Amino acid sequence: MARQPEEDFNMNGVDSSPTLESKSFSLTDDCHHYQRRADVPWDIQKYWEQRYSIFSLYDEGIHMTDDAWFGVTPEPVARQIASDLVASTPSSKTVIIDIFAGAGGNAIAFALSNRWSAIIAIEKEASVIACAQNNARIYGVADQITWINDDSFSYLKQNQTSIDRSKTVIFASPPWGGPNYSLDGVFNLKTMLPYSIKDIHTACEGMDSALFLPRTSNLKQIARLAPKGKKVEVVQYCMEGASKALVAYVPAVA
Numbered sequence: 001m002a003r004q005p006e007e008d009f010n011m012n013g014v015d016s017s018p019t020l021e022s023k024s025f026s027l028t029d030d031c032h033h034y035q036r037r038a039d040v041p042w043d044i045q046k047y048w049e050q051r052y053s054i055f056s057l058y059d060e061g062i063h064m065t066d067d068a069w070f071g072v073t074p075e076p077v078a079r080q081i082a083s084d085l086v087a088s089t090p091s092s093k094t095v096i097i098d099i100f101a102g103a104g105g106n107a108i109a110f111a112l113s114n115r116w117s118a119i120i121a122i123e124k125e126a127s128v129i130a131c132a133q134n135n136a137r138i139y140g141v142a143d144q145i146t147w148i149n150d151d152s153f154s155y156l157k158q159n160q161t162s163i164d165r166s167k168t169v170i171f172a173s174p175p176w177g178g179p180n181y182s183l184d185g186v187f188n189l190k191t192m193l194p195y196s197i198k199d200i201h202t203a204c205e206g207m208d209s210a211l212f213l214p215r216t217s218n219l220k221q222i223a224r225l226a227p228k229g230k231k232v233e234v235v236q237y238c239m240e241g242a243s244k245a246l247v248a249y250v251p252a253v254a
Ligand SMILES: C[S@@+](CC[C@H](N)C(=O)[O-])C[C@H]1O[C@@H](n2cnc3c(N)ncnc32)[C@H](O)[C@@H]1O
Pocket: 068, 071, 072, 073, 074, 099, 100, 101, 102, 103, 104, 105, 106, 107, 122, 123, 124, 125, 128, 150, 151, 152, 153, 173, 174, 175, 176
């Protein structure tokens, strides 16, 4: 039986504010399911070749916007992160908010892990959230996720009194833009664009967070996020012998 997301929120620490209503989003002309290499724009052909590593059910009708191909977390990595969160998160945490949901790679894996009473996926681009919801339907988990088409920073601010921080974990896979991305040996999280590590960490205040960042991220900058007396765990996630990204697991400041 399909779960009722809004009931879950009420049971698990987020109130029934109107912004929690989960809507259905329609695919737009920007959402594509490319079936032939010839139809794929040249700059994403490399990613299209890897489509089954990105979504094993690609052929079932996975849709993405052209930009979403660059940021989507490949399924084996997303599943491992979801499984690591299952192992490391205390049972008192029941809600996970994916604040940069993209095409749904991580949100789908969180739902498939059957760990969370409530999963909230926030994405600011309407076409991208429509793809994510479509993709979650393909994996049979769309109804387990509450879909919010909004700016995450505004959403977290607007709902600050209704989100029970003690029960909530934030997952953040932000865009990795910035002057130094892929050029510098060490990725500077302070100049990451459009959001610096500080912007994201501040938005997560009072909640445990898992930050999906470039594999070469500056570890000193990450270490500074550790609350006094606690540590930040950093895990590199590899596929075929190469790291795709790291995740910094940051405890909330008590
Ligand atoms: C790297 S992608 C996330 C990919 C996602 N983890 C996946 O597996 O598909 C980052 C996403 O964040 C979205 N985004 C950027 N700023 C945002 C904001 N302020 N609020 C919500 N979404 C935002 C972008 O539109 C983009 O789709």
